[in-house]
Amino acid sequence: MRIRKNAADRRDEVIDATLRLASDVGPERITTDAIAKAVGLSQAAVFRHFPHKEDIWAAVLDWLRARFAERWAGMAAGETSPERRLRAIVRGQLEFIRANPGLPMILMSRELHTRSELLRAGIAGLMEMFHRHLAGVLEEGKRNGEFAADLDVPRAANVVIALIQGLALRWSLSGRAFDIVSEGERALDLALAGMASRSRN
Amino acid sequence: MRIRKNAADRRDEVIDATLRLASDVGPERITTDAIAKAVGLSQAAVFRHFPHKEDIWAAVLDWLRARFAERWAGMAAGETSPERRLRAIVRGQLEFIRANPGLPMILMSRELHTRSELLRAGIAGLMEMFHRHLAGVLEEGKRNGEFAADLDVPRAANVVIALIQGLALRWSLSGRAFDIVSEGERALDLALAGMASRSRN
DNA sequence: TATATAAGTGAGTGTTCACTCACTATAGCC
DNA sequence: GGCTATAGTGAGTGAACACTCACTTATATA
Numbered sequence: 392m393r394i395r396k397n398a399a400d401r402r403d404e405v406i407d408a409t410l411r412l413a414s415d416v417g418p419e420r421i422t423t424d425a426i427a428k429a430v431g432l433s434q435a436a437v438f439r440h441f442p443h444k445e446d447i448w449a450a451v452l453d454w455l456r457a458r459f460a461e462r463w464a465g466m467a468a469g470e471t472s473p474e475r476r477l478r479a480i481v482r483g484q485l486e487f488i489r490a491n492p493g494l495p496m497i498l499m500s501r502e503l504h505t506r507s508e509l510l511r512a513g514i515a516g517l518m519e520m521f522h523r524h525l526a527g528v529l530e531e532g533k534r535n536g537e538f539a540a541d542l543d544v545p546r547a548a549n550v551v552i553a554l555i556q557g558l559a560l561r562w563s564l565s566g567r568a569f570d571i572v573s574e575g576e577r578a579l580d581l582a583l584a585g586m587a588s589r590s591r592n
Numbered sequence: 593m594r595i596r597k598n599a600a601d602r603r604d605e606v607i608d609a610t611l612r613l614a615s616d617v618g619p620e621r622i623t624t625d626a627i628a629k630a631v632g633l634s635q636a637a638v639f640r641h642f643p644h645k646e647d648i649w650a651a652v653l654d655w656l657r658a659r660f661a662e663r664w665a666g667m668a669a670g671e672t673s674p675e676r677r678l679r680a681i682v683r684g685q686l687e688f689i690r691a692n693p694g695l696p697m698i699l700m701s702r703e704l705h706t707r708s709e710l711l712r713a714g715i716a717g718l719m720e721m722f723h724r725h726l727a728g729v730l731e732e733g734k735r736n737g738e739f740a741a742d743l744d745v746p747r748a749a750n751v752v753i754a755l756i757q758g759l760a761l762r763w764s765l766s767g768r769a770f771d772i773v774s775e776g777e778r779a780l781d782l783a784l785a786g787m788a789s790r791s792r793n
Numbered sequence: 794t795a796t797a798t799a800a801g802t803g804a805g806t807g808t809t810c811a812c813t814c815a816c817t818a819t820a821g822c823c
Numbered sequence: 824g825g826c827t828a829t830a831g832t833g834a835g836t837g838a839a840c841a842c843t844c845a846c847t848t849a850t851a852t853a
Binding site: 416417418419420474496499500501502504505514515529536537538539540542543546547549550552553554555556557558560561563564574577578581582583584585586587588 | 751784
Binding site: 393395397422423424434435438442443444 | 809810811812813814817818819820
């Protein structure tokens with residue numbers, strides 16, 4: 392029997408299935424047929440809701456953007472000191488990745504980057520959002536004295552992002568063989584404190 | 593006119609072309625036809641030299657493994673202190689990436705990881721080689737007093753790798769819009785010295 | 794110089810994929 | 824209960840792709 396739902400619900404189901412499939416097989420190998428099966432539709436029906444496959448990805452990016460905004464807005468209220476805020480942001484991002492393992496695969500996908508300028512810009516936009524968010528907290532901590540007075544804020548934000556992405560990459564490729572959240576917190580500790588011996592200089 | 597070369601030369605040409613194409617279009621979008629055109633052969637001729645496409649990737653990984661071994665053997669002789677050695681290793685790796693922009697795309701490719709267990713193991717092996725190499729130097733520096741006495745060496749090595757990979761990712765996706773070598777050296781400075789203010793604790 | 798061997802080719806094949814189209818069934822409204 | 828708008832379908836289509844095959848041509852050496 393044919394189950395008929397309204398368009399908005401189906402769109403959400405497709406977005407959801409796509410995110411889940413992204414972590415299972417990788418974004419480049421998601422086919423419209425796989426999405427259809429995951430949602431319980433015929434392949435042709437997918438194209439009722441999204442005229443082109445690219446439009447599915449655009450919707451996924453919109454969904455992610457909305458989630459990020461939500462999370463960061465909620466989180467800003469909590470912690471007091473900039474360093475604690477930074478840790479909370481990183482932890483939050485890692486928890487989000489743990490809950491949505493497809494996310495890093497999407498952000499890192501060369502496929503999505505090169506197939507369409509729209510998607511490239513969308514992904515770059517997400518990363519910029521995060522960079523600005525981090526830079527704001529780092530700047531505060533620098534004024535505050537919690538971070539080094541001569542800290543190069545934009546570069547430090549990039550270092551934090553690189554840490555998260557490098558970690559997420561290893562996590563994904565290892566088949567999620569370790570806990571990305573606790574491992575990420577340790578990595579951040581190292582980056583904040585430094586590896587060099589404290590006795591020198 | 594038909595140009596005929598011996599098999600070994602053709603294999604090298606194919607490996608070379610594949611590495612170059614990996615940076616241009618990404619590993620997952622390299623077709624045997626594109627490789628054939630790059631080398632100046634018909635598509636069918638590619639299969640004279642490699643029975644399956646997977647074999648081309650295996651050969652590329654072998655080539656990379658040999659290059660790494662070469663470089664690291666040559667480099668060990670140079671620098672004196674562990675910290676300088678670490679910096680030299682990272683710099684060397686970044687220079688290698690700059691010269692072979694396809695490398696990070698290959699190492700990060702989910703496609704290659706999931707399509708074949710042989711390739712997955714090959715890539716994991718390359719990363720392990722690098723991890724061991726870094727851990728050795730960090731261990732030395734820890735004994736030496738240049739690095740923190742309580743440094744968690746394997747984790748620190750992972751942090752360095754994450755930094756390089758995260759940086760390489762941003763570099764690739766940005767269309768190589770900055771100098772990965774100098775940017776990487778600054779990032780390493782930050783990770784070694786730490787971001788937190790020195791006045792605290 | 795004849796011959797064997799190996800490098801090369803054009804023209805396929807089967808599969809996978811995004812996307813189309815003519816048609817059908819259902820929900821919501823009058 | 825009948826009508827309309829729209830979610831849904833099965834059966835395509837054409838393009839891209841890895842890989843095959845029967846056949847050709849160049850090279851090394853007996």
